Amino acid sequence: MQSDSTLRITDLREEDSAEYKIRFRTDQTTWEPTFPGTTLTVTGLQVKVTPATVTEGQKVTLTCSTTCTLGNNPTYVWYKNGHVTNQSTSLFLNPVSSEDAGRYSCAVEGHEDLHSAEETLTVTYGPKNTSVSVSPSGEIVEGSSVTLTCSSDANPPVDKYTWYKKNVTSPKASGQSYNITNIISEDRGEYYCEAQNGRGSMNSTALMIIVAGKPTSFVTAAVGSIVVVLVLILCLSGFMWFRKKASKSTSDTRDTSENVQGDSSPVYDNISGMAMTSTAAQTESTDNQDYVHYASVHFSGSKNQEVPLYSTVQLPQPQIQDEDVQYAAVKFSRPSAATR
Structure with a gap:
């Protein structure tokens, strides 16, 4: 009896690479060929970068290769950091720049789901975008401290920073930061830094430092x-x-006391803004007599209204304001008999 046997492998993987043989078995016997089996080699796409590490400004070639026969001039789809970037057999970057650095992979057009492994393109370059920052910013007061910081983009990273003051030949300091303590007026001027690595160097733009003097005594x-x-x-x-509010309050109290006065006996009162003085002393100066006034006081409920009552009031000197006049509030109790 004669028959055929077929083995079909789908979703082929590299681990499917092996030597395959056929074994024939019946109820009475088992037959296994003595000649070699069929060898199956499974390989994926591979990205090759030439050269692997390139300096900015040079050229680099990326190729997508495989040991399999894919037909004549297959088209490859190129990916950079997971995003489609080009479609071509090979990828040429000339001249290469720092922006071209990244992870690259490829796939055969029509089989975009089968990516190659990623290969990293490294681009080296000298310092770029070198700049200086200052803290604190603005005008610096004499006697205080200031810190200058230099920053730069480079691959490999900057390995040397040097600080200069404009119009001064010798360097002022080294290191990424430059600290000036107890600053004086002679420190004012323009400062810049130089950043260096194995691929080159670059100077920053100059930064002006303004020093203000201390406030004088x-x-x-x-x-x-x-x-x-x-x-x-x-x-x-x-x-x-x-004071004005207290004076107004005292005046209001006096008015209230006068309104509540009842019947009482005649009372004589001599009120002075300063001290009690005699009538003879009040007449010594003609100027003082101009400010002497008399008032007639009547009590509505008095039984002896036929006798008028007088009160001598001496005002204070003209230079004293009205607010300084002293007032006396007198409250009368109702006696059993009128007195003088």
């Missing part, structure tokens, strides 16, 4: 005097306001 004293004057003005204003 005269200015400090003037500021202190102004503050003291302002405080005194505020205190005096508050004092006058409270």
Whole structure:
């Protein structure tokens, strides 16, 4: 009896690579060929970068290769960092730049789901975008400290920083940061840094440092005097306001006391804004007599209204304000008999 046997492998993988043989078995016997089996080699696509490490400005070639026969001039789809970037048999970068660095893979057009392994393209370059920053920013007060920091993009990273002051030949310092303590007016000027690595060097743009002098003692004293004057003005204003309010309150109390006075005996009262004085002393000066006034006081409920009552009032000197006049409030109790 004669028959055929077929083995079909789908979704082929590299681990399917092996030597395959056929064995024939019946109920009575088993037959196995003595000649070699069929060898199956499974391989994937592979990206080759020539050269593997390239300096910016040079050229580089990326090829997608396989040991399998794919027909004449197959088209490859190229991926950079997982995104489609080109479709061609080979990828040429001339000249290469730092932006071309990344991870590359390829696939055969029509079989985009079968990517090759990623290969990294490394591009080396000298320092770029070198700049200087300052802290604190703005005008620097004499006697304080300031820190200058240099930054630069480079591959390999910058391995040497040097600081210079414009119009000064010798370098001021080295290192990524330059700290100036107890700064003085002579430190003002333009500063820049130089960044270096194995591929080159680059200077930053100059940064101007402005140093302001310390405030003089005269200015400090003037500021202190102004503050003291302002405080005194505020205190005096508050004092006058409270004094005026207290005077108004005393006047209101006097008016209220006069309204509630009842029947009482005649009372004589001599009121002076300063001290009690005699009638003879009041007449010594003609100027003082101009400010002497008399008032007739009548009590509505008095039984002896036929006798008028007088009160001598001496006002204070003209230079004293109205608010300084002293008032006396007198409350009368109702006696059993009128007295003088």
